[in-house]
Amino acid sequence: MDTSGKTDVVLLACGSFNPITNMHLRLFELGKDYMNATGKYRVIKGIISPVGDAYRKKGLIPAHHRVIMAELATKNSHWVEVDTWESLQKEWVETVKVLRHHQEKLATGSCDHPQSSPSLDRPGRKRKWAEQKQDSSPKKPQESKPTGVPRVKLLCGADLLESFSVPNLWKIEDITQIVANYGLICITRAGSDAQKFIYESDVLWRYQSNIHLVDEWITNDISSTKIRRALRRGQSIRYLVPDLVQEYIEKHDLYSSESEDRNAGVILAPLQRNIAEAKHNSSTA
Amino acid sequence: MHGVPLLPCLGLYQVVEGIISPVNDSYGKKDLVASHHRVAMARLALQTSDWIRVDPWESEQAQWTETVKVLRHHHSELLKSSAQMEDPDPSKTPSASAVSPGFLFVTNMQILTSRRQQNPAATDSCNFPGIRPCAAVGPELKLLCGADVLKTFHTPNLWKDEHIQEIVEKFGLVCVSRRGHDPKGYILDSPILRQFQHNIHLAREPIQNEISATFVRKALAQGQSVKYLLPDAVITYIREHGLYSCGSPWKGKGNTS
Numbered sequence: 399m400d401t402s403g404k405t406d407v408v409l410l411a412c413g414s415f416n417p418i419t420n421m422h423l424r425l426f427e428l429g430k431d432y433m434n435a436t437g438k439y440r441v442i443k444g445i446i447s448p449v450g451d452a453y454r455k456k457g458l459i460p461a462h463h464r465v466i467m468a469e470l471a472t473k474n475s476h477w478v479e480v481d482t483w484e485s486l487q488k489e490w491v492e493t494v495k496v497l498r499h500h501q502e503k504l505a506t507g508s509c510d511h512p513q514s515s516p517s518l519d520r521p522g523r524k525r526k527w528a529e530q531k532q533d534s535s536p537k538k539p540q541e542s543k544p545t546g547v548p549r550v551k552l553l554c555g556a557d558l559l560e561s562f563s564v565p566n567l568w569k570i571e572d573i574t575q576i577v578a579n580y581g582l583i584c585i586t587r588a589g590s591d592a593q594k595f596i597y598e599s600d601v602l603w604r605y606q607s608n609i610h611l612v613d614e615w616i617t618n619d620i621s622s623t624k625i626r627r628a629l630r631r632g633q634s635i636r637y638l639v640p641d642l643v644q645e646y647i648e649k650h651d652l653y654s655s656e657s658e659d660r661n662a663g664v665i666l667a668p669l670q671r672n673i674a675e676a677k678h679n680s681s682t683a
Numbered sequence: 684m685h686g687v688p689l690l691p692c693l694g695l696y697q698v699v700e701g702i703i704s705p706v707n708d709s710y711g712k713k714d715l716v717a718s719h720h721r722v723a724m725a726r727l728a729l730q731t732s733d734w735i736r737v738d739p740w741e742s743e744q745a746q747w748t749e750t751v752k753v754l755r756h757h758h759s760e761l762l763k764s765s766a767q768m769e770d771p772d773p774s775k776t777p778s779a780s781a782v783s784p785g786f787l788f789v790t791n792m793q794i795l796t797s798r799r800q801q802n803p804a805a806t807d808s809c810n811f812p813g814i815r816p817c818a819a820v821g822p823e824l825k826l827l828c829g830a831d832v833l834k835t836f837h838t839p840n841l842w843k844d845e846h847i848q849e850i851v852e853k854f855g856l857v858c859v860s861r862r863g864h865d866p867k868g869y870i871l872d873s874p875i876l877r878q879f880q881h882n883i884h885l886a887r888e889p890i891q892n893e894i895s896a897t898f899v900r901k902a903l904a905q906g907q908s909v910k911y912l913l914p915d916a917v918i919t920y921i922r923e924h925g926l927y928s929c930g931s932p933w934k935g936k937g938n939t940s
Contacts, residue, residue, distance in 0.1 A: 423911040424910075424911050427908035427909075427910050431907045615898060616893055616894055616895075617862055617891055617892075617893040618891070618893070618894075619890050619891035619892065620890055620892055624889065625890070627889075628889060628890060633889060637892075638892060640911075641731055
């Protein structure tokens with residue numbers, strides 16, 4: 399039982415991971431160092447959750463390859479693992495649902511967590527936490543409460559944070575739930591506009607204490623898009639992705655102009671769903 | 684470093700080898716750990732590379748050796764081993780070396796050179812303006828470096844002018860761009876560099892990845908993770924030897940047992 403008063407945290411990263419790069423892996427290391435250094439949290443696990451094929455993003459190669467590459471990339475990690483639940487779903491799953499799935503999983507069966515004991519599992523814990531959120535008293539001491547079930551938080555880069563403002567990409571109630579019930583750990587380039595972005599959003603502003611901005615001092619431009627472009631042009635991606643990932647890509651010839659054309663002209667699943675729902679809601683109003 | 688794939692786009696060179704030459708301890712740079720550690724770490728980092736190797740010659744000299752002398756040494760070694768080979772297949776000569784701050788050894792392929800002469804427009808679409816065809820004279824050794832090193836050519840008393848000239852005239856430079864630097868500007872600001880700019884190849888890094896060793900040392904000193912910034916084998920080595928940990932860099936060597 400953890401009597402230090404620290405909250406156990408699980409970092410969850412959602413995304414295409416098309417392919418996974420050293421930059422993605424760095425997000426975990428930076429997020430863990432930051433949260434542990436606050437003295438309030440102890441990061442116990444990292445989860446990479448590649449998106450399902452039904453996301454329909456342009457250039458998205460089949461999930462099983464993306465999952466395997468993520469597994470190869472985390473082979474030498476003691477704490478980051480890959481979860482396939484999201485990628486196995488037939489339909490695209492909203493990020494808030496992935497968070498919910500993993501939080502519920504932790505609440506019901508954290509017996510594989512070495513330091514947890516069944517007596518700590520409190521099914522009522524989530525509800526209690528939600529009550530705390532509504533209690534605006536700042537004086538409620540956290541330290542006196544046992545930490546209980548680990549909390550899942552969404553780990554991301556600034557691009558995901560800023561995608562909150564893309565029309566129809568996110569439901570406002572989903573964003574609210576993410577920052578209110580779970581929390582965001584956002585790794586940003588030092589000096590980026592993330593703080594301004596939070597300031598300009600009422601929802602993010604309200605829950606800013608649950609949004610942790612972590613400075614990244616190493617300018618790291620290793621986006622999956624650039625990796626795919628380099629591969630199409632025969633340029634080396636050595637040292638930008640783990641060696642095993644680079645070998646796997648080469649062996650299976652995963653990325654080409656053809657693969658980049660997958661889902662060309664197809665509307666992204668969240669856009670399709672949110673626009674359809676909005677139409678339905680307005681027509682039934 | 685992306686020096687290798689960018690040069691072949693010109694069709695003038697084939698890079699066949701890279702050499703990393705860690706500097707001698709008596710260079711006296713702040714935070715420099717003992718050369719045997721730096722050589723060992725480079726070796727570990729290159730375990731999986733099939734074309735780059737470490738050469739400890741420079742680090743084993745009695746004192747600090749000017750870069751031009753290191754170039755001369757490796758070039759003569761290269762010529763010796765080339766001479767010993769019978770009818771070297773130009774596409775296979777195992778004699779190119781890149782050392783960091785880098786020597787890039789290339790073989791100049793005459794056939795491709797003359798093809799390029801017939802199609803001078805090809806230069807315009809490349810990253811390397813000002814390249815002139817030259818007669819094939821056997822394997823070439825080029826200094827590979829970041830734009831920050833090019834800038835240091837302007838630091839008073841750091842380099843001898845005649846050395847800079849020899850480096851760019853007799854050997855050649857392959858310079859990888861870096862954020863916040865203007866390599867074209869550095870070249871134009873120096874009469875020597877301007878004169879031999881045809882022998883300075885500016886490689887644009889298509890995917891910026893600014894991992895500076897200075898930052899890595901700071902992170903290690905603060906107990907932060909450097910995983911995925913360095914190869915795992917190097918991280919393990921650093922941990923096992925207590926290098927770059929809190930306090931030790933300032934004592935100079937970090938030569939803990």
